Each structure stands twice: as structure tokens, then as C-alpha cells.
Amino acid sequence: MLEIRGLRANAGEKEILKGIDLTVNAGEVHAVMGPNGSGKSTLAQVLAGHPAYEVTSGEVLYEGKDLLDMDPEVRAQAGVFLAFQYPVEIPGISNAYFLRAAYNEIRKSKGLEEVDSMDFLDLLEDKLRLVEWGPEIMSRAVNSGFSGGEKKRNEILQMAVLEPKLAILDETDSGLDIDALRIVAGGVNALRRPENATIIVTHYQRLLNYIVPDQVHVLCGGRIVKSGGKDLALELEAKGYEWLEQEVGAAS
Amino acid sequence: MVGAGGRGGLVSDAYLQEFGVRSGTATADGPEWLEPLRRAAIDRFAATGFPTSRDEEWRFTPVAPIAQGRWRQAAGSRQTITRGELAPFIFGHPEWTTLVFVDGAYSEGLSSIGALSKGVRVGSLSEALRNNGPGLEKHLARHAPVDASPFTALSTAFMRDGGFVYVPANTDLTSPIHLIFVATADAGGTVSHPRNLVVVGAGSRASIIESYVTVAEGTGYWTNAVTELVAGPNSWIEHTRIQRESESAHHVGLTQVEQERDSHYRSFSLAMGGALARHNLTARLNGENVETLMYGLYLTRGDQVADNHTAIHHNQPNCRSWEVYKGVLDGRSRAVFNGKVFVKPEAQKTDAKQTNRNLLLSDTAKVNTKPQLEIFADDVKCTHGATVGRLDDVALFYARSRGVPADKAQLLLTYAFAAEVTSEVVLEPVREELERLVRERLGAL
Numbered sequence: 001m002l003e004i005r006g007l008r009a010n011a012g013e014k015e016i017l018k019g020i021d022l023t024v025n026a027g028e029v030h031a032v033m034g035p036n037g038s039g040k041s042t043l044a045q046v047l048a049g050h051p052a053y054e055v056t057s058g059e060v061l062y063e064g065k066d067l068l069d070m071d072p073e074v075r076a077q078a079g080v081f082l083a084f085q086y087p088v089e090i091p092g093i094s095n096a097y098f099l100r101a102a103y104n105e106i107r108k109s110k111g112l113e114e115v116d117s118m119d120f121l122d123l124l125e126d127k128l129r130l131v132e133w134g135p136e137i138m139s140r141a142v143n144s145g146f147s148g149g150e151k152k153r154n155e156i157l158q159m160a161v162l163e164p165k166l167a168i169l170d171e172t173d174s175g176l177d178i179d180a181l182r183i184v185a186g187g188v189n190a191l192r193r194p195e196n197a198t199i200i201v202t203h204y205q206r207l208l209n210y211i212v213p214d215q216v217h218v219l220c221g222g223r224i225v226k227s228g229g230k231d232l233a234l235e236l237e238a239k240g241y242e243w244l245e246q247e248v249g250a251a252s
Numbered sequence: 253m254v255g256a257g258g259r260g261g262l263v264s265d266a267y268l269q270e271f272g273v274r275s276g277t278a279t280a281d282g283p284e285w286l287e288p289l290r291r292a293a294i295d296r297f298a299a300t301g302f303p304t305s306r307d308e309e310w311r312f313t314p315v316a317p318i319a320q321g322r323w324r325q326a327a328g329s330r331q332t333i334t335r336g337e338l339a340p341f342i343f344g345h346p347e348w349t350t351l352v353f354v355d356g357a358y359s360e361g362l363s364s365i366g367a368l369s370k371g372v373r374v375g376s377l378s379e380a381l382r383n384n385g386p387g388l389e390k391h392l393a394r395h396a397p398v399d400a401s402p403f404t405a406l407s408t409a410f411m412r413d414g415g416f417v418y419v420p421a422n423t424d425l426t427s428p429i430h431l432i433f434v435a436t437a438d439a440g441g442t443v444s445h446p447r448n449l450v451v452v453g454a455g456s457r458a459s460i461i462e463s464y465v466t467v468a469e470g471t472g473y474w475t476n477a478v479t480e481l482v483a484g485p486n487s488w489i490e491h492t493r494i495q496r497e498s499e500s501a502h503h504v505g506l507t508q509v510e511q512e513r514d515s516h517y518r519s520f521s522l523a524m525g526g527a528l529a530r531h532n533l534t535a536r537l538n539g540e541n542v543e544t545l546m547y548g549l550y551l552t553r554g555d556q557v558a559d560n561h562t563a564i565h566h567n568q569p570n571c572r573s574w575e576v577y578k579g580v581l582d583g584r585s586r587a588v589f590n591g592k593v594f595v596k597p598e599a600q601k602t603d604a605k606q607t608n609r610n611l612l613l614s615d616t617a618k619v620n621t622k623p624q625l626e627i628f629a630d631d632v633k634c635t636h637g638a639t640v641g642r643l644d645d646v647a648l649f650y651a652r653s654r655g656v657p658a659d660k661a662q663l664l665l666t667y668a669f670a671a672e673v674t675s676e677v678v679l680e681p682v683r684e685e686l687e688r689l690v691r692e693r694l695g696a697l
Contacts, residue, residue: 011512048653051645088650092668092675101664102654115439141672158654 001026001197002067002166004046004069009046016042018222019058024166027194031199031208031233034219035241040201041085047199049075062166076102077109081164083155085171090142091168095154096120098142103161108114127160130187149180154186156187167191173207185210187217205237218244268294270325271409279390285389293398293408300402309401312588312620313530313559323474324405325410326444329436330355333467338362341432341465344681349374350430351415356444358413366427371420374429377447378418387418387451387482395480396508401532403504406443407478411447414477417460421453421484428459428490429678435466435498438652439473448479450491454512457488459679464505464525466498473498477505483515485539492517496689497525499556499557513539513568520677521577522686523550523558524693530559537564537571537599547676549579549686551693552617553586559588564606566599566629575606578673580666580694581617588620593634595627602632610640611669643669665693 002024009017011131016039024030034040046053047060049072060067068076090098096117104114115123121135128135143151154174159167172184188198188211200211208216208230216232217224218241225244226232236244271294282290302319303310333354342350351374352362358376365374373385380388398405415431433446452458464475475497483489497503503526511517525530535544550558564573579587589608610619623636643665651661670690675681 026458048649071658072649072652073655073657073661078652082653084650084653088644088647090647090650090665090668092670093664098651098654098664101660102651102656103655105660108656141675142668164653229291 001063003061005059006121007043007046007060008056009042009053010056010085011042011053015051015056016106016222017046020222020224022217022224024197024199026197028210028214029192029198029200031197031213031216032219033203033216033236035204035245038219039060039222040219041170044082044168044199044201047168048072073105076162077106077166081159081162081167083152083159083167083169083172085174087151087155089144089146091144093142094139095142096138099138099158099161102158106162117156119124124161127157130160130190131157132183133157149177150176152176153180153187156184160187160191163191165196166199167196168201170201171203172200173202173204181207182210205233208233220245264298266322267406267409268298283384283389286381286393289393290409290591293393293405296398297402297405297409300405302402309376309561311587312315314528314557317528318474318504319606321474322441323443324441324504326356326439326442326473329355329438331438332359332361333434333436335362338432339465341434341463342430343614343685344430345427348427348430350432351376353413353431353433353446355434355436355439355442356413356446369423369425372423372685373416373418375416376508377414377416377449377492378412380449385416385418388416388449391451391480391482392449393480395482395510396478396506400428401506403476404478404506407445407447407476407506410445411478412445413446415450415462416448417450417458417627419452419456422455423453424456425458427628428461428682430461430463432463432465435441435468435471435473435475435501437450437468437471439466439468440471441473443474443476446475446477448477450479450481452481452483452487452489454484455486456484459492459682461492461494461682463494463617464497464503465494466496466501466525469498470500471498472500474502475504477503479505479507481509481517481692483509483517484513485512486514487512487606488516490678490682491520492677492686493519493521493531494686494689495521495523495525495529495531499525499527500553501526503529505530507534509533509535509544509642511535511539511544513538513541514541515539516543518545518676518678519547520674520686521546521548521560523548523560524552524689526556528559530561532561534563535565535573537566537568537573540568540570542568542571544571544573545676546573546575546577547673549670549673549690550577550579550587551670551690552579552587553582554585555583556585557588558585561588561590563592563594564604566593566595566602566604569598569600569602571599572603576673576676577608577668579619580613580670581619582613584616586618589635589638590622590624592624592626593636595625595629595632595634597628599629599656600631602634604632604634606636608638609669611641611666613666663694667691670694
């Protein structure tokens with residue numbers, strides 16, 4: 001589904017990603033872990049098309065197509081979804097209005113008819129249940145005044161409605177209490193399909209107790225320095241990132 | 253003494269002559285007590301003339317097109333407009349009381365008075381002047397000071413018609429009262445002076461809407477509107493002002509609000525019409541525990557100039573004022589915002605917050621924003637902030653990452669910027685109408 005080859009990217013003058021290679025197949029869950037500043041959030045944002053980053057070399061193929069050549073909205077319409085680490089507050093428009101606008105744009109891109117607000121509310125019912133919310137959240141302004149946990153739940157709600165093929169969760173577990181973590185993880189698990197894939201970007205192992213990854217990659221200094229099975233996450237949790245940083249330092 | 257010598261020069265003289273003609277004829281309508289007020293007002297205007305950019309209050313506001321124009325006094329439309337022509341400006345429910353003024357004169361045929369609670373008086377000012385309506389002598393031209401603005405002086409000198417609303421004590425005005433001022437093609441080259449008086453008694457509740465509209469876009473005229481509003485003790489008032497004059501017209505408006513103890517006054521001002529549009533909104537908090545909320549939105553394009561001057565006078569302790577004005581500017585348009593908050597020495601425990609935020613959609617739009625706090629009490633909480641900027645890149649990316657194309661994401665976020673302030677309007681049909689107008693103007697989703 002996703003093939004990343006030799007991906008390098010800058011933020012301004014600074015090179016953050018220094019050659020990433022990663023292949024994600026349909027049905028898989030990949031965890032990308034690493035210390036602060038390793039570039040893992042940059043990787044997530046580059047995949048979604050964040051304008052703050054400039055790709056300097058490498059390529060990313062999504063379902064065989066050049067992902068980097070697509071505008072962010074085209075990526076979304078093609079099924080790529082980024083759950084933001086810091087979801088944006090949009091005072092002035094309701095959660096329902098925003099999400100229906102997005103949903104309809106994606107439908108339009110597929111040649112489907114737009115849904116009106118009544119039909120959309122029906123469709124929302126199941127999705128809201130997934131994140132254990134009532135309908136009242138939909139009349140609040142997008143993320144405006146939401147707690148950290150509510151913002152993350154809202155990202156999962158958007159994901160549930162937009163039904164992406166490739167979901168990228170950027171630090172979705174950060175700032176969550178244990179209940180919110182359970183709800184968020186439950187949502188992600190419920191949305192797993194054999195034809196979809198998930199990339200979980202996280203600093204901590206604890207989300208991976210709930211969402212079990214097929215592969216774990218460790219990002220350090222803009223490169224993937226180690227890949228392994230789910231046990232690698234436990235090892236990192238036990239030993240910390242210093243262990244790997246030293247190992248990588250010694251090898252280079 | 254009325255005559256030459258005012259610094260306004262020849263053009264001002266035209267108003268003085270007009271006033272002389274007026275007072276010698278039957279059109280000098282109104283009760284006796286009003287005449288000295290009119291005369292004092294025209295004398296004041298004779299002394300000052302029109303303001304210029306040398307006047308601090310008018311520094312960024314080019315009033316020359318008004319001052320140099322030869323405006324005839326509007327005298328109503330020769331042929332009345334149809335209900336169909338008026339329909340685009342009507343909203344809410346059919347039973348709402350609607351007073352319609354065409355080219356400055358009350359139109360009984362287009363107006364409709366709904367069911368009113370006992371003691372409530374709603375009608376045209378011209379009629380109230382003939383009948384010396386309740387509260388008229390006590391309040392009309394007693395609050396909006398003629399020495400604060402030459403335009404107010406002209407209004408007091410020449411006022412003929414407008415809305416008159418009197419709500420006695422302990423009365424809930426169940427549905428809003430909508431005052432609609434329509435300019436037709438006949439308004440070309442004229443000035444009208446809509447003059448409104450709203451008196452809300454103790455413990456009463458009212459919603460008032462003023463709309464300034466045109467059925468003849470492209471017509472050049474001048475509206476010089478003044479509204480005086482008195483909020484009695486423990487009253488609750490929502491006041492909405494919708495200004496969508498012809499974009500070739502000039503609009504100068506002043507709203508003067510007097511608040512007694514425990515009253516709640518909330519204002520929403522939408523400005524989207526006019527070549528030059530100026531609105532002064534002044535609230536005087538004359539009792540304790542008063543709450544004043546001022547919300548505003550201006551949407552400008554082309555060469556429009558939208559100017560909002562607000563003043564909040566904290567004269568007594570334990571009052572709260574909260575102000576948010578926002579602007580969306582396109583083309584070569586320009587906005588002026590000046591927000592003054594005065595806190596008197598005795599107004600301890602004042603809580604005042606003022607915000608002005610501007611969104612520029614073009615490189616050539618400009619904003620002059622100036623918050624002004626003058627605080628003479630020591631135990632107060634007063635803050636202000638002003639911003640001028642563009643849409644946030646990260647927010648745009650957020651919307652695009654959800655599948656919304658770039659141009660629509662811009663519209664969505666621009667609409668959201670504006671809707672954040674319209675959402676403060678309590679009365680749902682009014683809020684929906686404001687949202688509709690914003691969407692229509694921006695071309696939003």
C-alpha cells in the first residue's frame with residue numbers, strides 16, 4: 001500500500017528526515033517510535049502533505065501512485081488520513097458542519113452524491129458510539145475549548161467517518177488519561193480492516209498495549225535505526241531510547 | 253445666530269439655509285420642546301462644520317465626499333416599493349413587528365405591527381412627535397450629544413422620522429421589532445436622517461433590529477442615522493444592526509446607549525455596505541452591576557471604507573463589558589477600528605475586555621486599529637488586543653488534510669472567522685440571517 005524510499009525532508013534549512021525506507025502493506029499496523037526530535041512527527045506530516053516541510057529527495061508510492069505529487073486534499077480523497085498531534089481549533093463552525101463538508105468533498109471526489117445534514121446525522125450515530133460520545137459534541141465548534149483528550153477522540157471520530165485506507169496517528173496517545181486512551185484505541189481497533197493499514201507514531205509503548213502492531217520501527221536522527229516485531233516496543237520501554245542511540249552511535 | 257462663519261464654509265451654509273427654510277414652514281413638525289434642541293444642534297453644526305482628517309475622531313475617515321456633496325433632504329419615495337422588493341430584507345417570523353421606512357419616510361403600507369404587550373408603543377417617530385409619545389420629551393435628543401459629532405448635530409436639527417419603541421416596566425417583548433430603512437433609486441443625491449428612540453423600562457426584555465438596505469444598488473445617497481437607546485434597571489436588550497447600504501452610498505451612524513443598574517445590553521453590528529460607512533457605538537454604564545456586550549463584524553471589498561468607533565464608559569462599580577469586533581477585508585478596502593474604554597475613579601471592580609481581529613484576504617486591504625483604555629480606578633481588570641493577519645496555514649492544512657480543496661478550505665475558515673462572532677447573537681432567527689448574509693457575501697459553502 002505504501003512504499004517510502006530514501007525520503008529526505010527539510011523544515012526550513014534544517015534536514016529532519018535523512019533517508020527513510022519503509023513499506024506498509026494492507027492489513028498491517030506499523031508503529032514508528034523514537035525519542036523527541038527524531039523526526040517521527042515530521043514523517044507523519046510529510047505523508048499528509050504539510051506545507052511546512054520540503055521533500056528534498058526520495059519517493060513515496062501510495063497504491064502505486066506518487067503520493068508526494070498530490071495536494072493534501074487529493075491525498076485525503078485517495079484515503080490517507082492523519083490524526084494530528086495538535087488538532088486545530090476552528091471556532092465559528094460546528095464539528096458537524098466541518099465534518100460533513102469533509103465527508104462530502106471526499107464523496108464528490110469519488111463521483112458520489114453529497115449527503116444532507118439529516119442523513120449525515122444518521123450516519124454519525126454509529127461513529128459517535130465508537131468514541132463513546134453523544135450527539136451534543138457535534139454542535140460544538142471544531143476542537144474549540146476541547147480538552148486534550150476530547151481533541152484526540154475527535155480525530156478518531158473524523159477518521160471513523162472518513163474511512164481512510166491509510167491512517168497515520170501522530171502521537172494520538174500523548175496527553176490522554178487511561179480512559180481516553182482506551183476509547184481512542186478501541187476506536188482504532190474497530191476500524192481495522194484487512195484492506196486498510198495504520199501507522200502509529202508514538203513516543204511511548206503504552207498505546208501499543210491496546211493496538212498491537214505487526215512491526216515496530218525506531219526512528220533516530222531522521223533515520224530508521226531498528227525494525228522488529230511488537231516485542232521491540234517492550235524492549236524500548238524497558239531500556240529507554242538511550243540504549244539504541246548509543247548502539248547506533250557506536251555503529252556509525 | 254445662524255449664518256456664515258462656521259469653518260465648514262459654503263457647503264455648511266446650505267444646511268443652515270435649509271434649516272431656516274424648514275423652521276419657517278409646516279414641515280417644522282414636532283412638539284415645542286424640541287425646537288430649542290433643533291436650534292442648538294444647527295448652531296453647533298454652524299460652529300464646527302463637517303469634520304476633517306485633522307479631527308482625531310475622524311483621522312482615518314475620508315468624509316470629504318459627504319462634506320462636499322450637495323445633498324437634498326430626502327422626502328420619501330415618489331413611488332412606493334412593493335412587498336416583493338422588500339422580501340429579501342425580511343427574516344424571522346411574519347408576526348414580528350416590522351416598521352419600514354422608504355427614503356427616510358415611514359411607510360404604513362409596508363409596515364406591520366404584530367401583537368404587542370400592554371403599554372408597549374411601537375411606531376414611527378413622526379407619529380410619536382405628533383402625539384408626543386411616552387418618554388419622548390424625556391429621552392429624544394437628550395442622550396446623543398450634538399457636540400460629540402457634527403453628524404449627530406445634523407440629525408437632531410433635521411430628524412423627521414425613524415422608529416419609536418417604548419416598552420414599559422416588567423414587560424417582555426416576546427418577538428423582536430425590526431426597523432428597516434430602505435433606499436430606492438429616488439434616494440440618489442439625497443440625505444436622510446433616520447432617528448430612532450428605544451426606551452426599555454425596568455425589568456423588561458426587548459430585541460431590536462435595525463436594517464439599512466437598498467433596492468437600488470449603485471445609487472449614491474447618504475444616510476445619517478442616530479439611535480438613542482435607554483436600558484432601564486434590570487432590563488435585557490439585544491440590539492442588532494445590519495448595514496448593507498448601496499456600495500455607492502455613504503452611511504454615518506451613531507448609537508447611544510444609556511444603561512441603568514443591573515441592565516444587560518448586547519449589541520451586534522454587521523457592516524457590509526456603503527462606499528464609506530462609519531458607526532459610532534457608545535454605551536454609558538450609569539449604574540452598578542451592568543453588563544455590556546458589543547460584537548461587530550465588517551466585511552469590505554473593492555474600495556469600501558468601514559469605520560467603527562466604540563466607547564464604553566464605566567461610570568459605576570462592578571460592571572462588566574466585553575467587546576469583540578472582527579473584520580474581513582478584500583480588495584483595496586480599508587477598515588478603521590477605534591475602541592475606547594473609560595473607567596472612572598469610582599468604577600472599581602470593572603471587568604472590561606476588548607478585542608479587534610482583522611483578516612486580510614488581499615495584499616492591498618488596510619486596517620487602522622486603535623484600542624484606547626483610559627483607566628482612573630485601581631482595582632479593575634481591563635485588557636485589550638488587536639490583530640491583523642491572514643488565514644492560519646496550519647488550519648488550512650488541517651481542512652485540506654480532511655479532503656477539502658484549498659479554495660474551499662479558505663472559504664470555510666474565512667466563514668468560521670466571521671461566524672465566531674455572529675454565534676454570539678442570542679436570537680436564533682437573527683443569528684441565522686447574519687450567517688446567511690456572511691455566507692452570501694463570502695461565497696462560502
